[in-house]
Amino acid sequence: MHMWRMVALALTVATPSAAHDWERQDGGHIFDLLAGHGVVLDGTVQRFERSGVTTLSGDVARGGLWKVERNRFCTDLVPGGWSCFTVESVHGELIRFVGANGSVIEGALIP
Numbered sequence: 284m285h286m287w288r289m290v291a292l293a294l295t296v297a298t299p300s301a302a303h304d305w306e307r308q309d310g311g312h313i314f315d316l317l318a319g320h321g322v323v324l325d326g327t328v329q330r331f332e333r334s335g336v337t338t339l340s341g342d343v344a345r346g347g348l349w350k351v352e353r354n355r356f357c358t359d360l361v362p363g364g365w366s367c368f369t370v371e372s373v374h375g376e377l378i379r380f381v382g383a384n385g386s387v388i389e390g391a392l393i394p
Contacts, residue, residue: 303373303377304373305371305372305373305379306371306372306373307369307370307371308354308370308371308372309354310351310352310353310354310355312370312372313351313354313355313356313370314351316370316372316375316378316392317331317349317356318331318332318333319331319332319333320392320393320394321392321393321394322378322390322391322392322393323390323391323393324388324389324390325390326341327339327340327341327342328340328341328393329360329390331349335348335349335350336348336349337349337358337360339360345360346360347359347360352367353367354369355367355368355369355370356368356369356370356380366382366383367383368380368381368382368383368388369381372392375392376391376392377389377390377391377392378390378391378392
């Protein structure tokens with residue numbers, strides 16, 4: 284992916300969510316979107332290995348695990364242990380993680 288496209292995607296994430304057609308993803312699609320790819324999240328990059336290992340780079344780099352369970356993305360990178368999120372995407376370019384409490388984290392998918 285060209286650098287300008289990555290920048291454009293990152294800027295797109297900053298636009299209001301209502302402007303996009305978010306589609307909820309099921310387990311197979313979640314794995315396909317994330318495995319072997321990364322997500323740019325507010326100045327950090329999170330990578331998702333097919334093995335279930337995930338790494339977060341930024342001010343404080345750290346690693347953990349991820350999996351897909353019951354059509355939700357789950358990770359142990361959040362404080363307090365494993366947390367799971369529903370996943371929505373826009374054309375496989377933007378991704379949104381929605382927590383059980385309604386919290387939303389949006390990012391841009393990268394190769």
